[in-house]
Amino acid sequence: MALNVTDRAILQAAAGTYTEPGGELEAITYASGMSLAKTYQRLNELMADPEAWAADPVSLALLVRRQEKYVRRRQHRRRVTNGA
Template identity: 40%
Template sequence: MTEEQGAAGGGDGGLGERERAVLAVERRSWPGPGAKERAVREGLGLSPTRYYQLLNALLDDPRALAHDPVTVNRLRRVRAEKRQRR
């Protein structure tokens, strides 16, 4: 197990702190452009690119769905709509 997996896994089969924080960011509404990216950089210490990589992986993780089904299902619908438009 890598360090990232250990820190992210939470040990109990649930989501790690970082994954829960990513979902919490997605639950919020943001006042304008740049606010979310600033919160990601300052609050999570992640680049926006890495943040969206983690978020996209979370959308396929059954633990994320169990933790926050409303947010995960909403984001899955948005992702599917974007894929259809391409």
């Protein structure tokens, strides 16, 4: 099954670069026409979908790297805050 238009729009908006604060969130919700929570749920589903990876591996790889970077920063902040 190929990605539908909404899924492609979500991936393109999420993988874009934005200079304005909140630009990514605005672009993603505009592109999907869904709430932000539902859009991120769909984005996580796409990141786990082999067909999505076959359709747009570059955008998905970028999103995975961003997500891993966010998790590492968050874990570091927790260690610093907790004094570990």
